[in-house]
Amino acid sequence: MWDKKQPETINYIIEVKDLVYEYPDFRALHGISFKIKEGSISALVGPNGAGKTTLLKCLAALYKPYSGSIKIDGIDVLKDPRKGHEFIGFQSDFFGLYYSLTPRQALQYFAEAYNLPADSIETRIRDVLYKLGLSNKIDSKILTLSRGMRQRMAIAQAIIHEPKVLLMDEPASGLDPEKRSALAQLFKELNAQGMTIMVSSHILSELDDYANHLIILNNGNIIQGKERDVEVEKDLIEVQMRLLANTENLEEAIKSIPFVRSYEIKEKLVNIKFQGDLNDQENILKTLVSKGIPIHAFYLRETNLQEEYLELINK
Amino acid sequence: MKNILAKINPEIKKNYWLEVSTSRILIVVVLISLVAGIVILSTDTKTSFRLARNMQILGMSGYVFFILLWGLRNASNAISEELNNRTWDFQRMTPVRPSTLAIGKLFGSTVFNWFGGGICILIYLIASFFSEQVFIDLQYGVMMLFVGLFGHSIVIALSLIGIEKFRNQRKARTGLYYLIGLLASLYLGYKAFEITLAKVDYVNWFNITFTQNTFAIITILFFALWAVFALYRNMRKELQFINGPWGWLAFVFSIMLFVAGFASETKEINFSSYWIVGIYLAFFAAIITTYIMALLEPKEMVMFRQLIALFKQKKFKQFFNKLPAWLLSLTVVLLFIPLLIVASIILNNTIIPGSWQRYVGEQIGIHSIIFPITILFFIVRDLAIMSIVNITFKKGRKDFTVMVLLFILYGVLPFFVNSITNDALPHMFLPIPDETMLSIILVTPQVIIALILLVVVWKNNRSKYDKINESITSA
Numbered sequence: 083m084w085d086k087k088q089p090e091t092i093n094y095i096i097e098v099k100d101l102v103y104e105y106p107d108f109r110a111l112h113g114i115s116f117k118i119k120e121g122s123i124s125a126l127v128g129p130n131g132a133g134k135t136t137l138l139k140c141l142a143a144l145y146k147p148y149s150g151s152i153k154i155d156g157i158d159v160l161k162d163p164r165k166g167h168e169f170i171g172f173q174s175d176f177f178g179l180y181y182s183l184t185p186r187q188a189l190q191y192f193a194e195a196y197n198l199p200a201d202s203i204e205t206r207i208r209d210v211l212y213k214l215g216l217s218n219k220i221d222s223k224i225l226t227l228s229r230g231m232r233q234r235m236a237i238a239q240a241i242i243h244e245p246k247v248l249l250m251d252e253p254a255s256g257l258d259p260e261k262r263s264a265l266a267q268l269f270k271e272l273n274a275q276g277m278t279i280m281v282s283s284h285i286l287s288e289l290d291d292y293a294n295h296l297i298i299l300n301n302g303n304i305i306q307g308k309e310r311d312v313e314v315e316k317d318l319i320e321v322q323m324r325l326l327a328n329t330e331n332l333e334e335a336i337k338s339i340p341f342v343r344s345y346e347i348k349e350k351l352v353n354i355k356f357q358g359d360l361n362d363q364e365n366i367l368k369t370l371v372s373k374g375i376p377i378h379a380f381y382l383r384e385t386n387l388q389e390e391y392l393e394l395i396n397k
Numbered sequence: 398m399k400n401i402l403a404k405i406n407p408e409i410k411k412n413y414w415l416e417v418s419t420s421r422i423l424i425v426v427v428l429i430s431l432v433a434g435i436v437i438l439s440t441d442t443k444t445s446f447r448l449a450r451n452m453q454i455l456g457m458s459g460y461v462f463f464i465l466l467w468g469l470r471n472a473s474n475a476i477s478e479e480l481n482n483r484t485w486d487f488q489r490m491t492p493v494r495p496s497t498l499a500i501g502k503l504f505g506s507t508v509f510n511w512f513g514g515g516i517c518i519l520i521y522l523i524a525s526f527f528s529e530q531v532f533i534d535l536q537y538g539v540m541m542l543f544v545g546l547f548g549h550s551i552v553i554a555l556s557l558i559g560i561e562k563f564r565n566q567r568k569a570r571t572g573l574y575y576l577i578g579l580l581a582s583l584y585l586g587y588k589a590f591e592i593t594l595a596k597v598d599y600v601n602w603f604n605i606t607f608t609q610n611t612f613a614i615i616t617i618l619f620f621a622l623w624a625v626f627a628l629y630r631n632m633r634k635e636l637q638f639i640n641g642p643w644g645w646l647a648f649v650f651s652i653m654l655f656v657a658g659f660a661s662e663t664k665e666i667n668f669s670s671y672w673i674v675g676i677y678l679a680f681f682a683a684i685i686t687t688y689i690m691a692l693l694e695p696k697e698m699v700m701f702r703q704l705i706a707l708f709k710q711k712k713f714k715q716f717f718n719k720l721p722a723w724l725l726s727l728t729v730v731l732l733f734i735p736l737l738i739v740a741s742i743i744l745n746n747t748i749i750p751g752s753w754q755r756y757v758g759e760q761i762g763i764h765s766i767i768f769p770i771t772i773l774f775f776i777v778r779d780l781a782i783m784s785i786v787n788i789t790f791k792k793g794r795k796d797f798t799v800m801v802l803l804f805i806l807y808g809v810l811p812f813f814v815n816s817i818t819n820d821a822l823p824h825m826f827l828p829i830p831d832e833t834m835l836s837i838i839l840v841t842p843q844v845i846i847a848l849i850l851l852v853v854v855w856k857n858n859r860s861k862y863d864k865i866n867e868s869i870t871s872a
Contacts, residue, residue: 106697107791143637144486148699163637167490176483180415187414194407195491239487 101150125293171245408501456521475506548582758830
């Protein structure tokens with residue numbers, strides 16, 4: 083795979099090395115390693131039972147793994163989980179709410195438990211509830227809130243202490259498309275404020291337009307971990323072509339096209355990503371044919387995270 | 398009121414919001430007032446002692462209802478409800494101090510019970526000032542406050558110990574812990590009640606004579622403080638602090654010391670038998686803590702494997718920090734065996750007073766060297782059975798199964814065997830301290846079989862585990 087982007091100095095906020103987690107009768111994580119960039123939104127995807135929840139709970143320093151190491155913002159959270167909790171927010175796959183309390187009471191409890199200064203608590207509660215669109219429900223019992231509102235309330239609990247890293251397990255499960263879209267918007271806003279977010283899900287369509295890092299987990303192993311530039315990828319067009327035969331000058335020919343951003347060659351199948359319009363698409367074809375590339379099929383390819391994921395899982 | 402609570406403890410404040418409402422307060426106040434009114438009206442007030450007595454009964458009954466019957470239920474749910482509502486992880490993510498959360502759970506989960514129970518105990522204490530035996534009744538009231546504290550602490554501590562098991566279950570159930578807490582509290586409560594029966598009695602402990610009242614207060618306070626300490630230590634563990642082995646060892650040694658003191662209870666005891674009985678009592682106390690904790694704590698293969706790995710890597714500090722309480726108690730038991738052997742040699746030919754003979758034997762002699770080893774064999778057999786059940790059964794009530802097995806081994810089988818006239822058979826099921834040495838002969842094959850089974854089950858499970866993971870990795 084070739085990419086025109088230049089390497090940059092990367093600040094990793096999460097560093098996981100050789101992580102093994104064992105339940106009494108099976109190993110849930112098989113020595114996985116990965117790194118997450120500061121300020122990214124990572125999608126942790128995989129089928130049910132892949133180990134997503136276990137991994138997130140290890141990252142949140144709630145589970146002690148059998149072996150391996152986890153560093154978050156330079157802190158070894160397995161050695162000092164309490165220190166880690168100061169800057170990690172975690173929302174589990176269940177909301178975890180006190181239904182008989184009001185959002186104000188619940189958030190006040192967590193703010194006090196997080197030792198926030200007493201004089202800033204009220205302002206912080208109002209601020210968080212405003213961001214999450216729950217201001218008008220501040221004194222209603224949580225029990226009376228809709229599912230979407232409860233979901234946001236759970237997020238409010240997880241971010242009351244302004245964590246640097248927010249870990250969320252299946253946050254959109256059970257939400258309708260409109261609420262999912264609002265949730266995606268919320269993640270982008272939190273991310274814009276500097277929060278690094280990791281979201282696990284097995285519903286991939288929702289992750290497509292905000293996740294810029296993808297980790298695919300299957301049977302406790304990472305089968306892919308890669309960066310995705312969501313904004314750039316949105317503007318990119320991908321074409322796929324099939325060749326009659328491989329030619330030596332194929333790569334050279336592709337690289338000569340100035341607006342091509344990246345390409346991938348798998349035997350007689352070539353994927354090219356470029357920035358441009360239909361005319362540029364035509365130009366690619368013209369250039370390659372003129373350079374003697376034996377193309378017998380050339381078509382637009384619309385891939386998304388879901389297709390990418392299914393392709394990898396099915397492998 | 399709310400602001401004061403906020404400054405003290407957020408957990409108590411949260412529980413206050415969850416549990417206390419104006420209507421609930423009114424209902425309790427009205428109910429207690431109504432019952433008190435009925436008691437006053439129906440009592441012949443000319444005899445003030447009788448009115449005081451009736452009000453004491455009302456106060457104490459209400460206290461037992463609010464604090465023991467109902468309060469223990471709420472205390473036993475303090476952790477399990479958080480687990481079932483998935484709020485426990487949110488709490489564990491906060492940097493709240495273990496002491497804050499422990500106190501918060503102790504008085505927060507039962508805040509309403511303490512409100513109702515508080516009114517009732519106040520009625521009891523006020524009525525006690527007008528009773529026939531003011532000081533003794535006041536003492537009893539104070540003891541019952543400690544009994545409540547003991548019961549609540551112990552059930553929350555037990556729930557915290559059980560968390561590892563609950564994590565693998567869909568729903569955390571704490572009915573057993575409630576029952577244990579209730580029975581233990583009612584027993585202590587009954588012991589406290591005995592002192593009000595105006596029968597002056599004495600307790601001889603380490604040859605020091607106490608009145609029954611004083612001893613009961615010290616004992617209840619001793620257990621209440623250890624229960625609060627257990628709650629605090631287990632909260633620390635749950636909030637991922639490293640406890641180390643010393644807290645548990647201190648508890649085990651204090652219980653051993655406490656129990657050993659009763660060796661002087663038998664008046665006819667002489668110096669030699671006093672020592673040997675004392676050491677044996679301490680030894681039995683350590684064994685009981687081993688069994689209790691072995692039944693309560695998780696015994697998963699992952700834990701054993703981690704311990705073995707730490708030991709092989711010579712990370713002894715981490716090894717001891719990770720050792721479950723039952724293995725620590727077992728270590729104490731093992732260390733006591735040489736002491737018992739030496740004591741048996743030194744105190745050879747000591748005659749044991751009648752009341753202790755069934756535990757220690759009629760006379761200390763060469764056979765007494767074998768007796769602690771026999772006991773150890775029984776312990777090893779039982780722990781092997783516990784481990785086999787825990788490794789073999791993936792789900793279900795593993796510890797309940799173990800309890801049933803132990804009940805059959807120590808209760809049902811000896812009962813049937815006793816009805817048969819073969820004198821040798823009881824030795825097969827119980828360590829009997831006599832000169833025949835039959836117990837050790839009959840238990841040895843049982844230990845060997847149990848250990849072989851354990852090794853087989855371990856290897857089977859390990860290879861099955863490896864196969865599963867191999868197929869997952871290669872998938």
